[in-house]
Amino acid sequence: MSGEHRAGGEDGHAVTIVGLGYVGLPLAVCFAAAGVRTLGVDTDGDARAAAAAGRPSFFEPGLHDELRALPPGALTFAGGLPDTPSAAVVICVGTPFDLASCQPDLRQLEAAVAAVAAHIGPQTLVVVRSTVPVGTCRDKVLSVLRTVVDEPLLAFCPERTIQGRALAEIRSLPQVVGALDERSRERARALFDRIAPDQVHVSSLEAAELVKLACNAHTDLIYGFGNELATLAEHLRLDANEVIRAANVRYPRPDLARPGFVGGSCLTKDPYLLVHSGEAVGYRPPMVAAARKVNENVPVRAAQRVLGALAVRQTPVEECKVFVCGVAYKSRPATDDVRGAASEVIARELGAQVGLLVAHDFLVPAERTASIGFKPVDLEEGLRDSDALILLTDHPGYADLTPQLLRAAMRPDPVVFDMWGVLADRLSDAEGVDYLRLGRG
Incomplete structure (x- = not known):
């Protein structure tokens, strides 16, 4: 069973997961179950205690059972990073979008990167898994790591799982890998090969960042058209579900999505991060922004x-x-x-x-x-x-x-x-x- 970790005087962990929420804890369990010595780090003592006791503070099918089935010492927990650098650190903290300011809130990420930078060595691979605007890894993460390591190892390996199937999808979905250089790419490949051998490697950190945003913004957009039809049908006093069913029958084109609420932390945030990424280089994606407004309504x-x-x-x-x-x-x-x-x-x-x-x-x-x-x-x-x-x-x-x-x-x-x-x-x-x-x- 897992327990609380005390830093110092121990061999370094193979991987440290920073952030034990819906993304980080399932990832930590997958690594630990695959035989990778894993440390889970979170400043929330209640979350750490619940995970250490095998009682995660949120619902995810199978997570409770897998936590309790881990051998002693496979997954330990701490409030901060250990003094002995881990071979790899994966950052899984929240990156909300502030609708009032129309700006991403990267304070948790920045705090995590600062903490990680204080506890890495030249051979520590740093992986950002949190969803971020395009350019964040190079502009905000790499610069901090370079204050302590001349040639950091850095990769962006986005989470793309759905809640309710997180454990299965971590292990089955293709893992997108974008890296700073070939050394970082090879280290990220080897790390995730333990739990996600099906991998898709892209040419840069930025390409991987855009992959994650594109996936969720596209989902939001296709659902948005179903909801656009729903509102139109209500005004026309028709049934959008009937129309969509009829349109999809044996028609060799992409299916129309049924209307319904489009929510969750990702689909309500990532389209805004994509729009923000475009605006930063002088382009506002109109379809992405419009779909989000339709779904919010x-x-x-x-x-x-x-x-x-x-x-x-x-x-x-x-x-x-x-x-x-x-x-x-x-x-x-x-x-x-x-x-x-x-x-x-x-x-x-x-x-x-x-x-x-x-x-x-x-x-x-x-x-x-x-x-x-x-x-x-x-x-x-x-x-x-x-x-x-x-x-x-x-x-x-x-x-x-x-x-x-x-x-x-x-x-x-x-x-x-x-x-x-x-x-x-x-x-x-x-x-x-x-x-x-x-x-x-």
């Missing part, structure tokens, strides 16, 4: 439609109870991550408008649900005497909500907004329910 429009439906009811909107199902940003694969979730927007848009805003999620802890602005409840309490139900995720557990149950538990003629059409087959034509679906006019 999805939960806002959902809130507006619910408020509009409540406004024509007998109960004043300010006295209505609204029940939200699905606080995490997605449920397939399942996660407890609320970063970039539609629930945050719903709480902001409805919190001051309605009488009571309650929410349920199968994985998100009650305290995290409350911090967003909801009263945490179970399904029974949430439905009881609610005026509106908002289904934000397509968790299979919500498919059990029948028209009979809703009519019995909720107030008469309840409003139901269904982001993903979970209940479409049951509620589309159900009497006594005002059923609203994204993309259905």
Whole structure:
């Protein structure tokens, strides 16, 4: 089992992972499980203690079991880097984007790089795995490393996994590798060969940085067109889902994406990092920016439609109870991550408008649900005497909500907004329910 590490007086670790969140801890476990002596570093003592006890502070399928199955000493934890340099250090800290200033917030990365630079040797490979604007590794990381090492070893090896399948995808997805020079490239290849032998090597740090941003911005863009059609269909009083299904049947072109909320920490951030990278060299990518705005408007429009439906009811909107199902940003694969979730927007848009805003999620802890602005409840309490139900995720557990149950538990003629059409087959034509679906006019 893993334990707390004390720096000094020990042989150097083969790899040190800096940042033990959704990206760093699964990576650390994969290295340790592959027989690579691994140190996990995080300034959050609670996160370290939870990981050391085999109880990660977030949900990721299989992570708990793999942590507990590691042999003693395979993965240890510390609040800082060891005095003895590791063979490799992988930086996995957060790089949020500040929408107010339209600037990336690289303070965590800069702090991590400064800490790493103080604990490396000439043969230490430094790998940046955090998502960054193009040019960051050369402009902000390399310059710091060169203050302590004349010829640093530096690579950018982006994370491209999906939450809910992180462990499997670390081991199966092609690992993109961009490096400062051939020495760095060979060291990065050898390091990741232990867990990700399928690798794609690109010509530079910058090319690898752009690969990561391009992947997520492209995903955001194709989903954005589905949501553009959804809004258009609502105005035309058509069903976008019907249109998209028909368009895709046996048609030898790329499929149209179904409408739905596009969230999470990556898809809500990386398009902005890509736009920022373009603006830094005099070009603003218009399609990327437009798709992000379309996708950001999805939960806002959902809130507006619910408020509009409540406004024509007998109960004043300010006295209505609204029940939200699905606080995490997605449920397939399942996660407890609320970063970039539609629930945050719903709480902001409805919190001051309605009488009571309650929410349920199968994985998100009650305290995290409350911090967003909801009263945490179970399904029974949430439905009881609610005026509106908002289904934000397509968790299979919500498919059990029948028209009979809703009519019995909720107030008469309840409003139901269904982001993903979970209940479409049951509620589309159900009497006594005002059923609203994204993309259905």
